[in-house]
Amino acid sequence: MEENIGTPPQALFDAMDEHIGERVANGVFLDGGGLYGTEDAVNFVVRNGEISRVDGPYAEVKEVVGGWSILQYDSLEEAVADQEKFAELHAKYWPEVTVITTMRQISTGPEESGD
Numbered sequence: 340m341e342e343n344i345g346t347p348p349q350a351l352f353d354a355m356d357e358h359i360g361e362r363v364a365n366g367v368f369l370d371g372g373g374l375y376g377t378e379d380a381v382n383f384v385v386r387n388g389e390i391s392r393v394d395g396p397y398a399e400v401k402e403v404v405g406g407w408s409i410l411q412y413d414s415l416e417e418a419v420a421d422q423e424k425f426a427e428l429h430a431k432y433w434p435e436v437t438v439i440t441t442m443r444q445i446s447t448g449p450e451e452s453g454d
Contacts, residue, residue, distance in 0.1 A: 340405040340438045342376050351432035358428055362410065367421070371408030402439070409445070418442060 362368035380395035412418040422442045429438045 340402060341436060342403045344436055347433050347436075351428065354428045354432050358425065359408075362421075367410050367412060369409040369411055371406065371410075373406040374404055377403055402437075405438075 359368055359371070377395035377397050380397070382393045382395075384391045384393060410418070410421070412421065419442065422440055426438070426440045429436070429440075
């Protein structure tokens with residue numbers, strides 16, 4: 340999401356509480372939380388075998404990860420549909436902000452590929 344855009348409206352917090360509560364109740368939501376801005380962030384960059392440290396805030400950054408969640412679904416279709424519902428909450432309750440939601444699978448290691 341965009342950084343330094345202010346606090347989300349209370350209506351979005353309320354809608355998210357209900358949305359997440361439903362997923363906790365049915366066992367889909369496993370864990371998650373919000374993230375602070377980049378003002379206290381620390382990056383370690385590995386390049387050509389050398390490590391450098393870069394402390395925030397980062398003037399060139401316009402968008403940052405604002406939060407994360409781990410959810411478990413029975414199918415990809417179910418996950419995609421629910422991700423769209425999550426995006427719809429932001430469109431409805433905070434339409435003036437740009438939010439990008441990204442869904443990715445978690446890799447648990449070589450046993451997934453049969454190795």
